[in-house]
Amino acid sequence: MRTLRGSVRQHNPGSLVSLVIFVGVNSFLMIVLSWNIRGLGVVGKRKVMRGLVDRIKPMVLFIQETKLSSYDHKIFSSLGGSLLQKGVGVDAIRASDGLITLWNEDKFVVSNCISRERLIFVIGQMTELKKVVGFCNVYADTVESNRKTLWNDIVVILNSFPIPWVVGGDFNAVLDPSERIGASVNMGSIRNFNSFVLRAKVIYIPLQGMAYTWSNFRDSATWSRLDRFLISPMLMSWLHLLR
Numbered sequence: 001m002r003t004l005r006g007s008v009r010q011h012n013p014g015s016l017v018s019l020v021i022f023v024g025v026n027s028f029l030m031i032v033l034s035w036n037i038r039g040l041g042v043v044g045k046r047k048v049m050r051g052l053v054d055r056i057k058p059m060v061l062f063i064q065e066t067k068l069s070s071y072d073h074k075i076f077s078s079l080g081g082s083l084l085q086k087g088v089g090v091d092a093i094r095a096s097d098g099l100i101t102l103w104n105e106d107k108f109v110v111s112n113c114i115s116r117e118r119l120i121f122v123i124g125q126m127t128e129l130k131k132v133v134g135f136c137n138v139y140a141d142t143v144e145s146n147r148k149t150l151w152n153d154i155v156v157i158l159n160s161f162p163i164p165w166v167v168g169g170d171f172n173a174v175l176d177p178s179e180r181i182g183a184s185v186n187m188g189s190i191r192n193f194n195s196f197v198l199r200a201k202v203i204y205i206p207l208q209g210m211a212y213t214w215s216n217f218r219d220s221a222t223w224s225r226l227d228r229f230l231i232s233p234m235l236m237s238w239l240h241l242l243r
Contacts, residue, residue, distance in 0.1 A: 019168065019213070020056060021205060021229045028128055032135065034062040034168040036227060040098075041067060046078045053080055059107045060122075064139035064170045066098030076102060088122070090115050101137045108133075114157060118150060121157055131238060134161055138169035144189050147173060151196035158200050164235035167202055170227050175204060182222040202230035 019034045033056055037045055040063070053061065061084055068075070071089035080087065084102035092098030101120045103110060110124035111132075120137040136154060140147050158165055173193040177185045197204065205228070207213075213227040 019207065019227050019229060020058070021166070021168065021231075030126070031056060031058040032060045032062070032166055032168060032229070033058040034064070034137070034227065034229070036064040036139070036170040038065050038096075039067040040075070040079075040100075049079050050081060053083060057083060059104050059126075060135050060166075061100075061102040062120075062135075062137040062169050063100040063102075064098075064137070065096055066100055067092050067095060068098050071100065076100070086110065088113050088115060088120055090117065090120060093117060097139070099137055099139055101135065103135075112161075116153060119153065119157075123161060123163065129238070132163050133235065134158070134163050134165045136165060136167040136169075138167060138171060140170060140172040142172050144186065144192070147171075147189070148192055151192065151199075155196065155199045158202075164232040164238060165200075165202060166229065166231050166235070167200065168227075168229040172226050174224060174226070179225040180223065182220060183224075197230060200230070202232055205229045205231060 021032045033052065035049065035052075037049065040046060049063070061080060063079070066089070068089070069091050071091070076084075076087040079100070080102040084104055086105045087100060087102035090097075090099040097117070099118070099120050101122055103122065103124075107127055108124050109127060110122050112123040114121040118139045118141065121134060123132065123134045125132050136157070138150075138154070140150055154167065158167075171193070173189055174180050174185065175190065175193055175197070177190070207228065211225065213225050215221050215223045
């Protein structure tokens with residue numbers, strides 16, 4: 001049995017949308033969960049996140065926009081429980097910043113971790129396959145010039161480690177005008193984002209479920225697909241997957 005699937009799940013209107021990617025072959029299944037949670041200060045959100053982890057059982061968890069200035073084991077365990085035992089966080093410098101990446105050390109043993117203001121890279125071995133793979137958690141800036149710099153930073157790291165990559169999170173950009181309705185699109189931003197995808201040597205995994213991952217939910221609503229997963233074709237070759 002072969003699977004390659006991304007899905008979008010909405011938990012609260014307007015803010016809490018999670019992405020899940022399932023990559024598997026035969027008995028092996030790699031699950032990565034990504035969520036722009038828009039603030040972890042509220043205990044209720046942590047409970048929802050923990051419930052999602054318990055239900056989906058991801059190998060790796062990406063969280064964006066934590067809005068937390070520091071992290072400790074208590075915060076990590078409130079999110080990942082006993083399943084996701086290890087993690088790393090990037091402190092929020094501004095009100096809407098902050099990242100967390102958690103992982104299941106029984107399935108993924110991390111050997112290298114690189115963090116930036118809006119990026120977390122973790123590299124390690126998947127214990128079941130005995131293969132090295134990298135995961136990149138992204139929370140892109142809303143300013144185009146800053147996004148261009150971020151795209152370049154990601155490409156440099158990915159090219160420095162020629163291994164399969166899963167890159168996911170909130171990119172704050174669209175790949176095509178059809179991914180935004182109710183507002184104008186910046187064609188320069190679209191070109192830059194597509195150029196980044198090519199230079200990073202990754203491909204977009206289409207999502208099932210909701211067509212858009214963000215909305216301002218105003219009377220004249222704007223809808224955009226800002227959250228996504230990008231993966232290396234090498235990973236699909238490993239698992240003998242067909243598009």
